[in-house]
Amino acid sequence: MISLERLHAGDSGSVAVMEGGHRLVSRLAALGFTPGALVTVVRNHGHGPIIVSVRGAQIALGRGEAGRIMVHQKKERV
Amino acid sequence: MTHTHSDSDPSSVPISHSRVVDAEDQRAIVVALAGQPNVGKSTIFNLLTGLSQHVGNWPGKTVEQKTGSCVHAGHRLRMVDLPGTYSLTANSVEERVARDFIIRDSPDVVVAIVDAAIPERSLYLLAELLLLPAPVVLVLNMMDVAEQEGIQIEPQVLQAALGIPVIPMVATKRDGLERMLDAIVAVADRSFPYAPRRPTILPDHQEVLSRLIALLASHVPDPYPPEWVALKLLEGDEGVWELFREVAPEAIIDEAYAMLRQHEDAVLDVAGARYAWIGRMIRAAVVRPRVGQVGLTSRLDTVLTHPLWGVLALIGILGVVFALTYAIGIPLQEWLDGLFGGFAESLQDALLRVGTPAWIPSLISDGLIGGVGMVVTFAPILVIFFATLGVLEDTGYLARAAYVMDRFMHLMGLHGKSFLPLLLGFGCNVPAVLGSRIIESRRSRLLTILLAPLVPCAAQLAVLTVLGAALFRDAAGVVVWSLVSLNLVVLAGLGWLLNQFVLKGEQTAFIMELPLYHLPNLRTIALYVYRNLIAFLQKAGSVILIASLVVWVLSYFPSAGDVSQSFIAVFGRALEPLGSTMGLPWPFIVALITSFVAKENTIATLGVLYGDLGPALPALLSAPAALAFLVVQMLFVPCVATVAVMKQESHSWKWTLIGTGILLVVSLTTGVLVYQIGTGLLGG
Numbered sequence: 001m002i003s004l005e006r007l008h009a010g011d012s013g014s015v016a017v018m019e020g021g022h023r024l025v026s027r028l029a030a031l032g033f034t035p036g037a038l039v040t041v042v043r044n045h046g047h048g049p050i051i052v053s054v055r056g057a058q059i060a061l062g063r064g065e066a067g068r069i070m071v072h073q074k075k076e077r078v
Numbered sequence: 079m080t081h082t083h084s085d086s087d088p089s090s091v092p093i094s095h096s097r098v099v100d101a102e103d104q105r106a107i108v109v110a111l112a113g114q115p116n117v118g119k120s121t122i123f124n125l126l127t128g129l130s131q132h133v134g135n136w137p138g139k140t141v142e143q144k145t146g147s148c149v150h151a152g153h154r155l156r157m158v159d160l161p162g163t164y165s166l167t168a169n170s171v172e173e174r175v176a177r178d179f180i181i182r183d184s185p186d187v188v189v190a191i192v193d194a195a196i197p198e199r200s201l202y203l204l205a206e207l208l209l210l211p212a213p214v215v216l217v218l219n220m221m222d223v224a225e226q227e228g229i230q231i232e233p234q235v236l237q238a239a240l241g242i243p244v245i246p247m248v249a250t251k252r253d254g255l256e257r258m259l260d261a262i263v264a265v266a267d268r269s270f271p272y273a274p275r276r277p278t279i280l281p282d283h284q285e286v287l288s289r290l291i292a293l294l295a296s297h298v299p300d301p302y303p304p305e306w307v308a309l310k311l312l313e314g315d316e317g318v319w320e321l322f323r324e325v326a327p328e329a330i331i332d333e334a335y336a337m338l339r340q341h342e343d344a345v346l347d348v349a350g351a352r353y354a355w356i357g358r359m360i361r362a363a364v365v366r367p368r369v370g371q372v373g374l375t376s377r378l379d380t381v382l383t384h385p386l387w388g389v390l391a392l393i394g395i396l397g398v399v400f401a402l403t404y405a406i407g408i409p410l411q412e413w414l415d416g417l418f419g420g421f422a423e424s425l426q427d428a429l430l431r432v433g434t435p436a437w438i439p440s441l442i443s444d445g446l447i448g449g450v451g452m453v454v455t456f457a458p459i460l461v462i463f464f465a466t467l468g469v470l471e472d473t474g475y476l477a478r479a480a481y482v483m484d485r486f487m488h489l490m491g492l493h494g495k496s497f498l499p500l501l502l503g504f505g506c507n508v509p510a511v512l513g514s515r516i517i518e519s520r521r522s523r524l525l526t527i528l529l530a531p532l533v534p535c536a537a538q539l540a541v542l543t544v545l546g547a548a549l550f551r552d553a554a555g556v557v558v559w560s561l562v563s564l565n566l567v568v569l570a571g572l573g574w575l576l577n578q579f580v581l582k583g584e585q586t587a588f589i590m591e592l593p594l595y596h597l598p599n600l601r602t603i604a605l606y607v608y609r610n611l612i613a614f615l616q617k618a619g620s621v622i623l624i625a626s627l628v629v630w631v632l633s634y635f636p637s638a639g640d641v642s643q644s645f646i647a648v649f650g651r652a653l654e655p656l657g658s659t660m661g662l663p664w665p666f667i668v669a670l671i672t673s674f675v676a677k678e679n680t681i682a683t684l685g686v687l688y689g690d691l692g693p694a695l696p697a698l699l700s701a702p703a704a705l706a707f708l709v710v711q712m713l714f715v716p717c718v719a720t721v722a723v724m725k726q727e728s729h730s731w732k733w734t735l736i737g738t739g740i741l742l743v744v745s746l747t748t749g750v751l752v753y754q755i756g757t758g759l760l761g762g
Contacts, residue, residue: 022314022345023169024587029349030165031589032199036350042376045385048485049494049588055353056196056229058375060481062493062588 002073004039004052005066012040013071020068031059033069106147106154107266110180112207113191114200115162116474116593118219121249121602122191123159126259133609136161136175140515140727143175150259153266158185164591166206167310168317170518180210181301186266189258191217194224194231194246195594197364198356205277205352208242209306213272215261216244217254223596226374228367235363241273250599277355279309280347286337287312293334297326312344375594379478383592388482395475399466400504403536407459411540414458418451440639441630449626452678453615456506459536460611463505468606472598476501477590484588490573491581493588496526500569502610503533507720509610511727519586525576527728528737531716532569534562537677538712544681545711548695549704557705561712568713568744614719621719625675633686641686646671656746660710660753661703670710676717702756706749713745 001016015037018025032055033039042058043051049060061069113119124131127146136143144159160179161172168174180188190207192200197218207214218224218233237244243261247254264270279287290308298307299321310318311334323331367373381387422443429439470476476498484494499513510530517523534542542561546554629646637643650657650664650671657667665687672679688694699707715738716724725734 018346022342026167026314026345026349027169027587027589029346030167030169030202031591032202032353034346034350034353037353042379043383048385049481051379051383051481051592055199057199058379058592058594060477060484060494060588060590060592062484065587065589 001070003067004041004061004069004071005044005050005063007041007044007071007073009041009044011073012038013073014038015069016072017070018068019070020065024065024068028065028069032057038074039069039071106156107187107262108156108158108183108185109262110158110160110185110188110212111191112160112176112180112188112203113162113219114164114193114203114591116477116591117162117191117193117200118249118599118602119159119162119191120605121599122217122219122247122255122258123157124601124605125249125252125255126155127157139171139175141171141175148259151263153263155259155262158183163203165202166210167313168315174317177210180207180212181303181306184301185212187262188212188214189217189262190214191219193594194218194221195227195229197224197229197231197360198353201356201360202349202352204240205355208274208276209309211301211303213265214242214274215258215265216240216242217247217258218244219247219249220594220596221246221253222248222251223594226596227594228373230365231360232363236360239275239359239363241275243270243272250597250602275355275359277352279312280351283312283341283344283347286341286344290334290337293330293337294322294326297330298322299325309348311338312341313348314338314342314345373594375474378595379592382475382478383481385482385485388478392479392482395470395479396501399463399470402466403459403463407462407536408540410458411455414455415452418447418455422447422451436639437634440634441627444634445627445630446623448682449630449675449679450623452682453622453676456536456540456678457611457615459540460505460614461607463536464502464509464607464610465603467501467505468603469598471606472596472602474593474595477592480590481592486570489570490525490529491577491583492522492525492573493586495588495590496522499526500530500533503530503535504539505536505610506614507531507533507535507716508723509613511720511723512613514727517586519583521581521583522586524728524730524733525573525581527724528576528733528740529569529573531720531724531737531741532565532572532713534565534712535677537717541673541677541680541711542708545684545695545708549699549708550701551696557708561708564709565712568748572740572744613723621722622676622717625718626679629672629675629679660706660746660749661700661757662707663698666699666707670714673711674715674718676719677711680711700757700760702753702760705756706753709752710745710749713741713748715741715745 002013007013015033015035018028018033037054040053041050042053049062050066051058051060111119111123123144123146126148130148131144131146134143135141141161145157147154147156149155158179160176163170163173163176166173166177188207190204192204204214204216218231221231224231231246233244233246243265245254245258245261247258261270265272287308290311291304294308295304298304302321307318307322311322322334382391426439426443429442480494480497483497487493487496495517498516499510502513503510507530510533511527514523514526514530517526542558546558550557632646633641633644635645641647646668647664650668653667654664657664665684668687669680669683672683688698721734721738724737725731728734
């Protein structure tokens with residue numbers, strides 16, 4: 001498992017666990033971050049917010065939020 | 079009865095059709111429009127209701143409520159635009175408002191508007207809406223954007239899968255509106271065989287859900303369906319928990335609490351099951367683009383969200399916005415100014431000729447027309463500014479601007495979303511403060527409200543340009559540029575300090591959707607301009623009118639029009655010691671005080687007190703004093719209209735006064751420092 005924050009642009013993974021308060025988890029879940037959902041990192045510069053693609057939508061996430069989403073990384077790059 | 083709901087499905091909710099509309103009945107069909115932000119909901123609402131719409135607030139909430147009506151096939155439809163939401167949990171006020179309306183006011187039809195370009199994600203709201211006791215019509219908006227991104231949807235296939243009407247639409251081209259209205263009427267008069275498939279929850283939690291429903295069946299407040307309450311409790315919904323706790327007996331609450339404690343993870347399962355349901359519903363109806371096909375959005379975003387190019391692009395785009403605003407707006411403003419001035423003058427002459435007492439013409443031309451007219455002359459500048467921002471907003475670009483600014487906003491403990499209201503502040507601080515509503519956390523919203531007045535508004539920039547040119551002539555460009563930069567530096571510094579020492583708190587989550595780019599729609603932009611302009615003009619019509627009358631009284635009496643002997647002059651002279659620390663004669667202090675009514679007043683007051691400004695000003699002030707004056711006027715307390723909305727939006731006189739007080743202290747201190755250091759350097 002690796003946090004979304006540490007994936008590079010182009011990497012993808014399926015959501016495994018989300019850490020954090022109930023409010024955050026519930027918000028993320030509504031946006032499509034549920035266990036098993038495929039997430040692809042679109043932008044990650046190592047600082048500042050990252051952009052991911054999940055369920056067809058592009059979502060900007062602060063690093064803090066991205067760090068709380070743990071994924072199983074997919075081997076092949078998309 | 080064509081509605082089906084199996085008893086084995088614990089999350090299904092019977093549809094109540096207690097308010098049936100038939101042809102004889104003249105009662106309107108109540109239609110609620112639901113949808114996520116950026117889905118074109120407002121466009122559809124505006125197309126349907128046009129001028130019949132009424133904008134207000136939801137009772138007791140700072141959330142905008144829009145209602146309107148239209149007629150279709152002999153039926154009157156009363157449309158209620160629900161706030162834009164991604165889901166119906168208690169995560170935000172908007173979500174509570176939306177679901178409470180559907181449950182308590184039981185509309186005849188709910189229209190779920192979803193983004194056809196992101197069907198999977200945007201159908202989540204539908205999955206929640208179908209659990210509420212009102213029939214739903216699904217609208218797939220932005221079919222053109224979907225096509226542009228290579229996504230194909232077959233609405234009939236989706237309709238067959240869902241069992242509810244599914245209408246494809248391109249609202250910006252008015253395509254699909256008639257079919258949607260037909261479907262609304264067909265559902266309301268039950269001629270459509272409405273038989274929705276509803277999402278169920280995973281087997282892991284089915285048992286606990288059934289037990290929960292049985293437990294609280296007779297302990298939920300009236301219009302709330304027990305099945306829905308139970309499901310929301312399982313999702314950990316705070317709002318529903320409060321509701322339940324108010325009515326249920328203690329023993330039941332304890333038992334429910336114990337059950338919920340064991341299933342704290344259910345929220346993810348419930349959401350996951352909804353997405354699994356969506357997957358089944360769209361499997362046959364949606365064809366995705368081939369892997370590797372790059373849509374327009376991805377291509378534009380390679381530049382516009384790049385950490386370097388994105389920032390440069392933002393600077394360039396805002397440069398164009400300001401250039402357009404001032405190139406077109408300033409001449410218009412001057413023309414209007416002349417128009418009002420001429421009108422006031424001829425009115426004054428006419429009144430004097432008919433022999434009214436001398437104070438009446440002065441009250442009308444200086445107090446009324448002078449005060450409000452000057453504010454109104456800024457309308458063209460604001461229209462152009464808000465129109466250009468409206469284009470950027472409607473294409474989806476502003477979300478990218480918020481994204482690239484996020485890094486910088488973090489210095490102040492804010493995140494990218496706060497950039498958007500602050501940007502509005504360059505037009506007028508009033509919509510900037512109102513715009514802070516998009517920020518979720520109360521702390522960040524308050525901080526944004528407190529900082530917004532430091533963004534120089536159109537009126538302040540106009541004053542700066544005029545006085546800068548008069549006082550500094552050739553160096554005016556540098557001075558204007560430095561002072562605008564100073565404001566932004568003070569904004570960042572004050573934000574940092576407040577975040578570090580006063581409004582301490584957890585960094586709030588930055589989660590923001592970046593919508594797909596699409597062509598802007600004229601009506602949507604017109605509405606954006608109208609809303610922001612009205613916010614400005616309404617204040618001009620009320621608060622500023624009253625305040626400018628007060629200033630007129632103070633500057634007219636007791637000396638019958640001789641300003642230099644009036645109350646305000648007495649007051650200004652009393653403050654002369656303060657002025658002298660900045661090298662400023664009393665009229666400049668008076669000018670600052672009147673700028674509290676409206677920032678434009680600075681010039682008008684100096685004009686009244688000194689006559690023609692151009693030649694007179696440089697002789698009155700030393701260079702450090704002139705600079706100090708401009709610094710103070712740029713950082714000074716916000717105008718009365720801004721203070722009024724700061725109070726309204728923060729719900730707190732305390733914070734309004736703190737914010738205003740800080741600016742008073744900061745502006746005067748900086749002014750004194752600039753003058754003293756400047757004099758020291760020049761003198762020494």
